[in-house]
Amino acid sequence: MSLEQHEAKLLSAISTPGxxxxxxxxxxxxxxxxxLVFAIIAAYHIHMMLTVGDWDFWVDWKDxxxxxxxxxxxxxxxxAALSYPFMEKFGLPIAGTLCALCLMIGEWASRYFSFxxxxxxPMSMVWPSIVIPGLMLMDMVYLLSRNLFVTSIxxxxxxxFAFAPANWPILAPYHVPVIHMDQVVSVADLIGYTxxxxxxxxxxxxxxxxxxxxxxxxxxxxxxxxSAFVCMIxxxxxxxxxxxxxxxxxxxxxxxxxxxxxxxxEKEKQ
Amino acid sequence: MAVTQDNIVKNQDIKPWKFNLKPMIICMLILVAxxxxxxWYQQWAAWDFGLDATDPMFDVYWMxxxxxxxxxxxxxxxxxxxxxxxxxxxxxxxLAPREExxxxxxxxxxxxxxxxxxYFAGSLYAEQDASxxxxxxxxxxxxxxxxxxxxxxxxxxxxxxxxxxxxxxxxLPFFAKExxxxxxxxxxxxxxxxxxxxxxxxxxxxxxxxxxxxxxxxWGFVFFGWSIIALGGVLVQVIKYIIDLMxxxxxxxxxxxx
Numbered sequence: 001m002s003l004e005q006h007e008a009k010l011l012s013a014i015s016t017p018g019x020x021x022x023x024x025x026x027x028x029x030x031x032x033x034x035x036l037v038f039a040i041i042a043a044y045h046i047h048m049m050l051t052v053g054d055w056d057f058w059v060d061w062k063d064x065x066x067x068x069x070x071x072x073x074x075x076x077x078x079x080a081a082l083s084y085p086f087m088e089k090f091g092l093p094i095a096g097t098l099c100a101l102c103l104m105i106g107e108w109a110s111r112y113f114s115f116x117x118x119x120x121x122p123m124s125m126v127w128p129s130i131v132i133p134g135l136m137l138m139d140m141v142y143l144l145s146r147n148l149f150v151t152s153i154x155x156x157x158x159x160x161f162a163f164a165p166a167n168w169p170i171l172a173p174y175h176v177p178v179i180h181m182d183q184v185v186s187v188a189d190l191i192g193y194t195x196x197x198x199x200x201x202x203x204x205x206x207x208x209x210x211x212x213x214x215x216x217x218x219x220x221x222x223x224x225x226x227s228a229f230v231c232m233i234x235x236x237x238x239x240x241x242x243x244x245x246x247x248x249x250x251x252x253x254x255x256x257x258x259x260x261x262x263x264x265x266e267k268e269k270q
Numbered sequence: 271m272a273v274t275q276d277n278i279v280k281n282q283d284i285k286p287w288k289f290n291l292k293p294m295i296i297c298m299l300i301l302v303a304x305x306x307x308x309x310w311y312q313q314w315a316a317w318d319f320g321l322d323a324t325d326p327m328f329d330v331y332w333m334x335x336x337x338x339x340x341x342x343x344x345x346x347x348x349x350x351x352x353x354x355x356x357x358x359x360x361x362x363x364x365l366a367p368r369e370e371x372x373x374x375x376x377x378x379x380x381x382x383x384x385x386x387x388x389y390f391a392g393s394l395y396a397e398q399d400a401s402x403x404x405x406x407x408x409x410x411x412x413x414x415x416x417x418x419x420x421x422x423x424x425x426x427x428x429x430x431x432x433x434x435x436x437x438x439x440x441x442l443p444f445f446a447k448e449x450x451x452x453x454x455x456x457x458x459x460x461x462x463x464x465x466x467x468x469x470x471x472x473x474x475x476x477x478x479x480x481x482x483x484x485x486x487x488x489w490g491f492v493f494f495g496w497s498i499i500a501l502g503g504v505l506v507q508v509i510k511y512i513i514d515l516m517x518x519x520x521x522x523x524x525x526x527x528x
Contacts, residue, residue, distance in 0.1 A: 006517040012524075013516070019524025020287040021516065024375070027289050028512070031379050032505060038385035042392030043498035049397045050492045053483040057400060078499065085502030106393040114398035118313060119405045200404045204481045245455070246503040250448035253439060259446045260361040 037102055044078045044099050045106035054206070056107070057115070059125050059174050060192030062167070065208035068223040071129055072160035073230045079135055080156070080235040081242030083142060089246065093143035096135030096159075103131060125191050130170065134162035138235075148239055156235030157228035164220050284526050290372065294379040297430075298386055304426070305390050308418045311335075320414035321406060336417045343425040350433040358440035365443055367518040368528045373441050374515070378508065380434055385501075387427035388460055392495060395419040403480040411471040420467045428464060431457040444511045452503030459497020466490040 003011065013021035048056065051074045055067035082095040107128035115126040141155035174188035185193075192202075208219065253261075312320075319331040359365065365373075395418055402415040435457045438445035445453065473487040474480060521527055 007513060009517045009522055010513060010520075012522045013520045014524060016524040019520075020526045021520045021524030023287055024371075024516070024520075028375065028378070031375075031382060034382040035378070035385045035501070035505075038382065038389040039498050039501050042385070042388040043495050045393040046396050046495040047492050049400065049483060050488040051484055053397070053400060057404075057483070078496075081496075081499045082502060085506055089502075089506045106389070107397075110394055110397040110401075113309065113394065114401040118316070118398065119401045121401075121405075197404050199407045199479065200481055206482070242499060242502065245452065245500045246506055248451035248455070248500065248503055250450050250507075253446060253449045255439065256446055258360070259358055259440055260363045261443075261447055 036098070037105075040078075040082070040099055040102040041106040044103045045110070047078055048074060048103060048107075054200075056129050057111075057126055058192065058197075059127070059171075060186075060188040061205060061207055062129070062171055062174070062188065063207035064219040065223055066206055067129075068164050068220055069227045071131075072134065072163045072224075072227045073234060075131055075135065075163075076138070076156055076159045076231045076234050077238050079138065080238035081245065083139075083151075084239050084242035085246045087142055087146075088243075093139045096138040096142075096155075097132070100132040100135040104128065121195050122191070125195055127170070129163070130166045131163070133166040134159035137162055148236065152232050152236040152239070156231040156233075159235075160224055160228035160231045163227070164224055284528060287526055289379070290376050291379055293376065294382055297380070297383040301383065301386055301390070301426075305394075305423070308422060312414050312418065316402070316414035323410040323412060332414060332417055333412065336412055336421055339417070339421045339425070343421075343429065347425075347429050347432065350429055351436050354433055354436035354440055362441070362443050362446050366528065367515060368526070370443060371512075371515055371519050374444070374508070374512065377434065377437055377442060380430075380437070381504075384427060384430045384434055387423070387430050388498070391419065391423035391427050391463070392460075392498075395423045396491075400483040404483065408474070408480055411475065420464070424464050424467075428461050431460060444508070450504060450507055452500035452507065455497045455500035456504055459494050459500070462494040462497075463491055466494060 010021070013019060014025040016022060052067075052070045055061045055063070055071060061067065079096040079099040082099065083093075086092045086095040086098075111123065111126045111128060115121045116123050137158035138151070138155040141158060142151040145151055145154070174191070175186050177184050178187055178190055179185075180190050180193070192205075256262075315331045319325070319327040322328060395415070399415040399419050402413065406413075435453065438453065439449065440446065469490055470487060478485065478487065519527060
């Protein structure tokens with residue numbers, strides 16, 4: 001792809017160290033970083049908290065069925081959509097990693113300032129799921145392959161495949177069995193019983209149930225595989241949605257005559 | 271090349287480049303002060319006076335605050351948006367490229383403020399709502415978390431968003447000639463979070479309580495939150511335009527021409 005004359009001029013200008021053009025370009029970069037960080041924290045966090053929030057909020061909801069299945073499916077959506085403008089328009093395969101980092105900032109701030117300081121839950125009960133490894137892998141596949149189909153299959157599924165292993169080291173101690181009032185429960189359950197959520201009755205806790213348990217120790221693996229399958233499709237679909245949202249273009253402004261753009265003036269200029 | 275008196279005089283006429291980040295920094299500090307004060311107030315008044323909407327103290331400490339917000343925010347909206355429209359540039363077609371670049375970069379820097387305000391509504395105060403409602407049974411639509419989330423942080427980013435939209439269509443030729451659809455989505459999508467509160471509160475009042483946060487009743491917020499993805503489209507449009515605009519303002523060596 002060859003550069004047009006004005007683009008070549010601009011490239012030469014911003015490549016001159018210490019020039020005004022270089023200062024403008026670099027300053028603009030930092031401003032855009034500020035916009036993206038805050039906007040992504042907000043958009044990604046509201047999306048996650050209202051779709052898989054409960055499994056993410058509470059340690060006793062972090063099960064082998066819904067948490068492992070649903071979280072990667074919802075995790076892949078916004079990074080996939082942003083992969084299009086980041087990679088195709090700016091050549092930056094960082095959408096997944098940036099989204100993961102932003103989500104972590106938003107979640108940790110919320111868990112500390114709201115769940116811990118305001119409603120007095122211990123941080124050991126409300127830590128957010130670890131999501132950075134899977135989304136980094138997704139970016140890595142996109143960087144290496146530069147191909148939508150390959151990234152959908154291997155990058156999308158990587159989000160799901162990395163999710164349980166990434167969280168397992170921190171979650172394992174909470175799954176140690178203990179005896180509580182003559183019943184076998186996990187440490188996570190015991191924490192949940194101790195710090196009561198008045199408006200969240202125990203009978204509404206949606207954690208693993210049904211026939212998945214007949215697979216014995218394979219529950220996490222089965223959930224992960226199903227999640228990976230859906231992630232592949234979701235990555236593709238949401239990448240396309242990102243493409244559509246990015247290239248929506250413009251529509252005529254009926255108010256432009258009030259700011260000096262009447263049709264006559266424009267014709268005169270031409 | 272010899273330096274002549276003419277060159278010196280010509281160069282002196284060109285103002286050196288300086289980012290005008292003062293408005294952005296001032297607005298960010300105002301937001302930090304507002305949101306910090308709101309959070310401090312919650313810590314102080316929520317557990318003591320915010321548990322029961324029928325308690326007379328609830329009226330004193332929380333409903334007065336609610337009514338103050340409901341009165342002040344529409345007034346601020348009309349003032350800011352009205353100011354942008356009434357003081358519009360009526361000769362945008364004559365705007366010099368350097369001036370246009372200054373205004374465009376100022377507008378982009380103010381998008382940071384919009385994103386920062388949206389952060390408080392979409393992240394910090396939104397999830398805080400879960401920490402409160404799943405711990406304390408909600409009895410009405412007005413609770414210590416809602417009064418700041420729905421009637422504080424959301425109107426604030428809506429006011430900023432619409433003000434920036436009107437700044438764009440009245441002062442920036444690129445957005446005045448044609449309306450950017452991604453920009454409309456970035457402003458109107460998050461705005462729709464506020465009307466969604468109506469559906470949310472209707473559902474909670476007549477249908478179900480807030481036993482879990484991922485209840486489908488809340489997914490309207492998710493849908494409109496997705497519209498911020500169009501920000502990618504806005505940035506692509508703006509940066510493409512800057513690539514066309516900057517060569518009119520600088521030479522090959524990167525020095526300003528005007």
